[in-house]
Amino acid sequence: MLLCTSMEKILERYERYSYAERQLVATDLDSQGNWTLEYNRLKAKVELLQRNHRNYMGEDLDSMSLKELQNLEQQIETALKHIRARKNHLMSQSISELQRKEKAIQVQNNMLVKQIKEKEKKDKAPAQPAFWDQQNHGPDASSFLLSQPAGLPLPCLNIGGSHQEEAPEARRNGLGHTLEPIYSFHLGGYGA
Structure with missing residues (x-):
C-alpha cells in the first residue's frame, strides 16, 4: 500500500509538470x-x-483630399494658437x-543721486579757518575798528594787484562775490 501511494504521488507530480x-x-x-x-501595429503607427x-x-500634400487638407489646416491653426499663447505668456x-529689475535699478540710482548730492553739499561748504571767524565775528573786530583814529582812513588789503586808492564802494573777487570794505559795515551802525 505504501508503494502504491508513493507511485501515485510520483505520477501526479509528473502530470503537473508536463501540464505546466x-x-x-x-x-x-x-x-x-x-x-x-x-510589431506590425507599431510599424504602421510609425x-x-x-x-x-x-x-x-x-510635404506630400498631393495625395490629400480637400477635406484632409482642411482638417490639416485646422490642426495647424489650433497648434499655432497654442504656440502664440505660450509665447505671449513667456513674453509677459x-x-x-x-x-521689476528696472524698479530696483531706479531705487538704487535714486540712492546714488542722493549720496552724490550730500557729498557735493559737504564739499561746497565753506571751509574757513578759525582765525577768520575770530577776526570777523569775535569781540576784537569791533574794538579794532573803534580804536582807529576818526580822521584816518582804514587800511585796505589788496592781494595780487597794484595799490590804488579805491572808493569804499563794493568790489568783486574772481568768484563773483561782493567784497566791501570792513568799515562800511561797522561804521553804518555807529552814526557815521
Missing part, C-alpha cells in the same frame, strides 16, 4: 504571434506619424521681470 510545460510552450507560441502583431510630420511640414513674464 505544455502551458509554457503554448504561451511562447502565443507570445510570438502577439509580438508579430505588435509610418502614419512620419506621413503626418511630412504633411505638417508642407519676461516683461514683468524686466520691470
